[in-house]
Amino acid sequence: MLRTSSYTIYVDLPGHNDEMLLVHGYTGAYDRVSRRVATYLRSQELRRPPKPLYGDWSPEPEIDGQVAVPSDETLEVLKRRGYLTTLTREAEEAKLARIALKLHERSRRQAPSYIIMPTYDCNLRCSYCFQDHMRTDPRFQHLLRRIELPLADRILAAMPQIEALHGLSGDTRRHRNIGFFGGEPLLEICRPIVDRFIEGALAMGPASFWAVTNGTDLHAYHDLLSPTLLSGLQITIDGPPEEHDRRRIYADGSGTYERIARHIDIALEQGVKVSIRLNLDRNNIKDLPALAQDFVARGWDRHPGFSTYTAAIRAENEKTDRKTTFSTWELDCGLLELRESHPELAVIGRPDESIKFGARRVMGQSARKMPEFRESFCSAHNKMYIFDAFADIYACWERTGDARTRIGQILDDGSVKINTGVSDFWRSRTVASNPACRQCRYALHCGGGCAVLAVGKTGQYHANYCDGFASRFRANVAEAYLDHVTGEELGYKGGRLCDQ
């Protein structure tokens, strides 16, 4: 029996009442259709999709207007593109799961990405930090050690062993991607460790290096800041100077804005890509125009390597009041509203620009390609390896510093021991590994959401964390299409550092 695929996504186009977009959840098709065709498809759905077991209900547009059967030609296109199907709902779900698992197997065979945590220590005391306890609770004092040089050598020697686990070995031309994270990885005192990793990795083959850093001690890394060495930095700024200096503070309470700004100047001048992350909540979003003006006044937006992105602060510790926080969707709506009266906010990236960019890229394709799917949310679930000062290996940088969650260790003899149970647990999370995502038409566009946020909300890692994705996806695809038809320049510079 021919019916509408359970994985059909309907996208309204603001200001265009006679047409809308269709996106398919496992064929990767994007189509513009008349509202008549969309109404027909809505009328042929078996039933409304079930409410997710957890997470938010994703409202879909109601059936609007009379139902008229499209032409035979249109029906054939709808079948070919996946919107009409003879598969049962269960058969479609099984197909989505097969696709997800196949993509996941492919991802797991890709080259690993590495993150080095030279220390869990940090010179700042940001109240919302998820690692705050490590610096303020004496019971975690033992964590605040640094990687020693012999361990750095063992970590470097472990990389080819890990690559062999991914079916990759013996290629001395392999380009390695190595990031530094913490704590604060670029503390002045960590310079010898960072040097060791950079020199050692380059002795093994080509490599690129980046860091997530608070930017306060970059003077100690001045000579490494270049397109060929430490070539990418992500630095957090939490508002214009006065607000930032209330949030991103040293242990003595003093602020950091001007110091960080000087270092950003130097990094940009030396050709480093600098991505500014802005952690926003209901209290500091109003300060964004002043911050944007400061970025422009400093000339940062004129550097091709400069970008910004916004993220919603989450209430991770008891110091953060949940009532002050946004969801990602609420943050985006707030930003859009501010942009109407403050055009200088064009230098501040919206949280979902990557969704819009991805859709624009698809609409600009001329050749047949792989669909742009994400079967899992991030590379904690396939190829990320995080090393800390205890020779422990982790999958997720939100879950480090606890031997119970390590996926492996580097032993004293330099060999890599993988804790199969924990590793398989992390590496098996996909949209196929929980029933809510398997039935969701957005699954392969979303990836299932952050595992750590999922466990915070549901108690389960293998659960969905939607964060309003349906609304965000539809809004951004609509914007992408409208930009596409007007020929708007694809100006996305990106922001988040990534292991692609």
Next chain:
Amino acid sequence: MSEETKKNTEIENLNPEAVDVDALSVEDLEDVSGGGCTDFTGSCSGFSGTCIGFHNPPAEQSIE
């Protein structure tokens, strides 16, 4: 836009038919480009203001 939809005002394809992942083996899908950061995209929800979420890229392979 495909020939059949050029004159069809009811539906316009915005992208060519994508590869049918279900019909291919993992070996056919494997990305040959290797590791390394080349694309700054991601959509991490920003857990506690620190997680930046690594996104896995689609394979930029042109099949035909």
